[in-house]
Amino acid sequence: MRASERAYVALRADIIEWRLAPGTVLGEVELSARLGVSRTPIREALAKLTAEGLTEPQSGRGVVVSAISLDHLDELFELRTALECRAAELAADRCEPEIFRTLHQQLTNAGELITADDPSRADYYQLAGDLDAAVDAAVGNHYLTQALKNLRVHLVRVRRLGKDNPARLRDAAREHAAIALAIANRNPIVASAATTVHLDNSLRHLLSTTS
Amino acid sequence: MRASERAYVALRADIIEWRLAPGTVLGEVELSARLGVSRTPIREALAKLTAEGLTEPQSGRGVVVSAISLDHLDELFELRTALECRAAELAADRCEPEIFRTLHQQLTNAGELITADDPSRADYYQLAGDLDAAVDAAVGNHYLTQALKNLRVHLVRVRRLGKDNPARLRDAAREHAAIALAIANRNPIVASAATTVHLDNSLRHLLSTTS
């Protein structure tokens, strides 16, 4: 693997998993020492992160980890709603129903996955990711998929803003199940509506637990 | 201005204005000779272009100018419709009506701008750009605006695919005027519908003149 890619992956994970807090200054020399590569691949990695929006150019000098402001959560969710509702509609229009029927089943039973044994909720988030991937595949639109991918980078960071709340996660699983069902039934209107409802619930929960 | 930025701007313009055709291989050494800077800023510029989607990594080695396939025009417009309809809705909800009333007037009279004197249609596209900018400002959503900005890069390239057609441009101006009017009237439903209609007309016109 190329050094620039290793640096990019490492930094990206550090930012997404909050090991590098928003506002942290990322100096090239410091990173090149810490990651054991020269400045050139570090610069390349930082450029990629900046293009993704995970870092921002510091006024004229250096880059810093982007802020995740609660003030802008509503903006993030406005874009998310626009993209995911359309994606759900298109998926309902084009999907192989069996795939989503299976996901519906799994999501209906997902309550069992949310246990004290797994505080990271890896299993649950895996399943939610599977639904996203299935929607992407059903939609079959590279541009829309790409836009969603760019967005999800930020959503993973946002996830850590809210406190862990098993009850909310179980509700979210049910809402995901409803979306999967609507898509399986090839009903775009319901799929879009269920997505709208789910995202509104998610946003309100986030805002209520963080403020 | 930094050398990497100059290289980026120059290459971006070359691609958008079709001086560099899709598929063209962009070798670092060749570009560094042509633009008179070393490979380092060239690499930075190419990385930025690749992040934007204007260039793509050539299987393992080098980058090429991205293809603009007619096969994917519908996908591009699917994303465009999702974003612009939502933007129009939100703008209708939040705008200062005067601004859009003025734009409505200007767009209504835009037919005069489309003359043989200006084959590049600079004046008309300027006005269309003003409407986009006004919508962005009224929406006031950084994430949505950014997503639209990423999209418009590709749309400018697509514009050159279709033959110049004054009649279609005059229709498009009327459609834009309808969008501006709906926003000025603070009617989200009509604004979204007018946008949908406009984009469908644009896509069908593009497909009919290129196939």
Add this chain to the structure above:
DNA sequence: ACAACCACCAATGTATACATTATTTGAATT
């Protein structure tokens, strides 16, 4: 003659040295 393998070459990936610029610190003057 065709296919496979090896060697050479060219282009990218990385490191480092050098240039430039912005920030900070210190000193001098008001």
Add this chain to the structure above:
DNA sequence: AATTCAAATAATGTATACATTGGTGGTTGT
């Protein structure tokens, strides 16, 4: 004492030298 200007320093921006990898072409063997 505070403010401003200048010099030093540290960080980024650029160039170039070196390393590595992938591709191409030629040769050899079947």
